[in-house]
Amino acid sequence: MVEKKLTVKNKTGIHARPASQLVKECSRFKSKVYIKTDDKEINAKSIINLLSSGISQGTKITLCTEGEDEVEALEVISSFINNLID
Template sequence: MVSQKVTISNPTGLHARPASQFCKFLKKFKSKVFLITDTGKADCASIINLLSMAIKQGTTVELQVSGEDEKTALPEIVEFLKSLKE
């Protein structure tokens, strides 16, 4: 397992559209991805789990990636989250 913290910079946070884009992006990896905040942990394969976290702009989250491609997946996932724009 590898992990890294990242601050959500998207002005609208992770609402429906960015959360959907994020879930689609993660399908290219074999690893499981979890997003952790002060309020809980979400399996990023589920848009419902992500939306239930109500992540707003400026929230720092921890990404946990676990699986055979975890080391290559984590930097790509972090970059994707940082580049989300609405």
């Protein structure tokens, strides 16, 4: 498993459209993809989990990937999150 700490920069956080795009991006990889916040571990391949997580701008998260393509997944998904625009 590899992980990377990030801060959500998108002014509206991870709401419907970014959550949908994030799930699509995560689903490209065979690895498990999780987002950890202070009190939750969220399956990033689940739109329901992402929408109910309440991740807003400024939220500090840890992106975790585990599996055969974990390194590539971590880099691509962390870049996606860092570049989210409403």
